[in-house]
Amino acid sequence: MAGEVVVLVHGLWMNGLEFGVLGHRLRSEHGFDIRTFSYPTLHGDLGTVCSALAEFTERSSEGRVVHLVGHSLGGMLVHRTLSECGAGRLNGNAVLLGSPLNGSRAARGVARFAMLRPLLGPLVLEELAEPRGRAWTGANALGAIAGTLRIGTGQFFAHFDDDNDGTVGVSETIIPGLADHLVLPHSHVGMLFAADVAREIAHFLREGRFSGTAAASDGESPG
Secondary structure (H helix, E strand, O other): OOEEEEEEEEEOOOOOOOHHHHHHHHHHHHOOEEEEOOOOOOOOOOHHHHHHHHHHHHHOOOOOOOEEEEHHHHHHHHHHHHOOOOOOOOOOOOEEEEEOOOOHHHHHHHOOOOOOOOOOOHHHHOOOOOOOOOOOOOOOOOOEEEOOOOOOHHHHHOOOOOEEOOOOOOHHHHHOEEEEEEEOOOOOHHHHHHHHHHHHHHHHHOOOOOOOOHHHOOOOOOO
8 A cells, every 4th residue: 555645635716637746746756645635616615625625534544644735725725624624633744835824815806806706706705815813723733835936816916015926925824833834936826836845745744844955946837
């Protein structure tokens, strides 16, 4: 049987296919067994989605260590699932990629336009459009990676006065209780294709902290 399991949770407007490169790296270079959790991002309710993620994670374990990695909105689902939706027995760690758990200025900007609100869906409107005072108090190590390459549509709807990845500000990815936080030179989507991000995820999942030595020379994918 393969080694430790990593469940990948995608973000808004995505379906999990964008994890192809990251999943391949985590599998072939770091020895993880990769599973992808897919869910509807534009309809449904948070409780149902989080319960489904908790059940999927439990089924994926097969008695092994299971970790979670969530991108953007997926990171919020990971946090909520671990905190409130029955996955508190998870025996691994979790990494959030570009997840605005401290509230999303871009989402608030889009929500000001009635015609655009349906593009966000209820999960974003209810959970990320405003700061919710989130913190982490669980036993599992929770880490966050933020990007600083400003390529993304979010910057057209938000005024960022700090480093950002084109969609999410670095400050929006920081909440109390994180075991570690890392900033890398990638865009919001581009971080999913970066080799240094994959290495840092693998290091955190196994060690509970980032190595902090990811090479900037790995470059940025379009996105």
